[in-house]
Amino acid sequence: MLGDEAGHSLRPDPARSMPGRGAHLHPDPACLTLALRRRAFGRALRVGGVFDTDELAEYIEASTSSSGHPTGRGSQRNASKVGRPT
Known part of the structure; x- marks a missing residue:
């Protein structure tokens, strides 16, 4: 930061x-958008x-864009288990 x-x-x-x-x-555009919306940078920095x-x-x-996935691990993501019956 400068x-x-x-x-x-x-x-x-x-x-x-x-x-x-x-x-x-995270190197994900959605994470950047969320951080900006929540004004997280001001608090963190x-x-x-x-x-x-x-x-x-x-x-x-x-x-x-270079890997097709923010972490470079392909498109598999673990589904959220919140709200699912066990």
Whole structure:
């Protein structure tokens, strides 16, 4: 994350080597949308203001389009067991 005059810029750091505070986010566009809607970055990073997420969104889009799945493990997902009879 970098601070500038317009707010804060969120950048991906897959190697986890950049200095400063960070926040974990699944490489999934739905997770980014949910985090933005819930204003999770401000709480996780302990800063206020407007966040520029362009670079982060581009990284997530590139990682999902290259493998077809956000984690690169194919399209199989475990179904939720909530609300199912046992």
